[in-house]
Amino acid sequence: MIETIVPAFAELSEFASMGAGGQVVFATDDFFATCENMIADCDPIFIEDKYTEFGKWMDGWETRRKRIAGHDWCILKLATKCVIRGLLVDTAFFTGNYAPKYSIQAACLTPEEEESIPTRISRMGTACSKFDLKHIERLKSDTWDELVPVTALRAGYEETRLNFQKVLSDDAWTHIRVNIFPDGGIARLRVFGEARPEPPPRNQIIDLVSLLNGAACQGFSNAHYGHPKNVIKPSRGKCMSDGWETARRLDRPNVIEANDDGTMKSTGEEWAIFKLGFPGNIKQICVDTNHFKGNYPDSVKIEGAYLGQDWYPETDANWCNILKPSKLSAHNEHWFDCDSGVITHIRVTMAPDGGFSRIRALGYVDSQII
Numbered sequence: 001m002i003e004t005i006v007p008a009f010a011e012l013s014e015f016a017s018m019g020a021g022g023q024v025v026f027a028t029d030d031f032f033a034t035c036e037n038m039i040a041d042c043d044p045i046f047i048e049d050k051y052t053e054f055g056k057w058m059d060g061w062e063t064r065r066k067r068i069a070g071h072d073w074c075i076l077k078l079a080t081k082c083v084i085r086g087l088l089v090d091t092a093f094f095t096g097n098y099a100p101k102y103s104i105q106a107a108c109l110t111p112e113e114e115e116s117i118p119t120r121i122s123r124m125g126t127a128c129s130k131f132d133l134k135h136i137e138r139l140k141s142d143t144w145d146e147l148v149p150v151t152a153l154r155a156g157y158e159e160t161r162l163n164f165q166k167v168l169s170d171d172a173w174t175h176i177r178v179n180i181f182p183d184g185g186i187a188r189l190r191v192f193g194e195a196r197p198e199p200p201p202r203n204q205i206i207d208l209v210s211l212l213n214g215a216a217c218q219g220f221s222n223a224h225y226g227h228p229k230n231v232i233k234p235s236r237g238k239c240m241s242d243g244w245e246t247a248r249r250l251d252r253p254n255v256i257e258a259n260d261d262g263t264m265k266s267t268g269e270e271w272a273i274f275k276l277g278f279p280g281n282i283k284q285i286c287v288d289t290n291h292f293k294g295n296y297p298d299s300v301k302i303e304g305a306y307l308g309q310d311w312y313p314e315t316d317a318n319w320c321n322i323l324k325p326s327k328l329s330a331h332n333e334h335w336f337d338c339d340s341g342v343i344t345h346i347r348v349t350m351a352p353d354g355g356f357s358r359i360r361a362l363g364y365v366d367s368q369i370i
């Protein structure tokens with residue numbers, strides 16, 4: 001049996017999926033299945049008897065068997081400018097129709113270059129129109145930098161579907177071009193890396209813990225059902241698995257008792273650490289338990305620290321209180337005022353366990369750096 005080892009870069013933030021803010025700009029062909037499927041947030045599925053007027057319904061991007069010159073390709077806009085550390089090309093369920101080879105090119109487009117690209121509407125069953133191609137050809141995406149050379153893919157069987165690819169470039173990109181040779185299907189494409197957004201204007205309130213502003217999850221105690229890197233995505237949580245959810249703690253007491261302030265007497269807690277996009281002063285925090293109804297945490301506590309570098313388990317951080325343990329409720333947004341002082345990291349601790357879908361940390365970027 002072939003075993004796929006999940007590389008360390010897959011823990012990093014992800015920038016191609018729709019929930020992160022990724023978009024399909026163009027695709028040469030969408031005949032069997034639209035390119036937008038390739039950046040859907042959920043894992044791909046297969047429905048045995050599902051057919052469309054074009055052929056077998058597939059949960060991915062699938063072009064027709066090519067009978068004209070060339071190869072198929074698409075352009076994706078990434079959620080924000082970022083350094084790409086690695087990719088996952090998931091061919092799940094594409095067995096007799098997977099793209100046999102692929103390559104990736106990348107570019108960092110100026111706002112003017114981006115504006116010249118027409119907006120794409122999802123359209124299964126079409127090949128590119130001449131109008132689209134003329135606009136897109138002006139980008140000269142065929143000459144963009146090569147991030148991944150032409151590389152063989154494995155078929156979408158359970159043991160072979162996950163095709164991971166490390167990327168070595170330290171440059172930051174806004175767009176990628178995905179080439180498939182010559183045609184076929186890909187279920188999902190994930191792009192892992194580190195955001196490199198432009199600093200915001202001075203005195204503008206921004207979400208310092210947003211993925212789009214460069215924040216990242218750098219550690220956690222438990223991510224059994226959902227990874228804490230989900231809670232900094234820009235869109236509202238789509239479902240429970242799109243948030244951070246821990247396992248139930250096994251050391252919870254047999255009978256639950258309450259403290260005087262209404263919080264639960266608890267023997268344990270779970271935590272996650274986030275690096276802010278920029279050093280800054282947080283003025284308001286929102287913890288959103290959207291979709292967490294029978295499993296929201298009893299309370300949340302938030303601390304901050306100025307580290308000036310990434311957090312690692314051996315980092316000796318001086319955590320200061322920003323938000324004292326505060327009760328949460330089911331399926332609800334909870335807003336708290338605070339004044340963190342200038343910090344680079346927050347530690348979010350929920351007691352005793354559970355999950356929530358999003359966190360926002362509104363504040364100002366430290367004026368020293370802009």
Ligand SMILES: NC(=O)NC(NC(N)=O)C(=O)[O-]
Nearest residue numbers: 032054055056057058062097
């Ligand atoms: N059975 C298939 O999947 N056939 C074709 N693909 C779809 N989606 O129908 C093909 O030729 O690649």
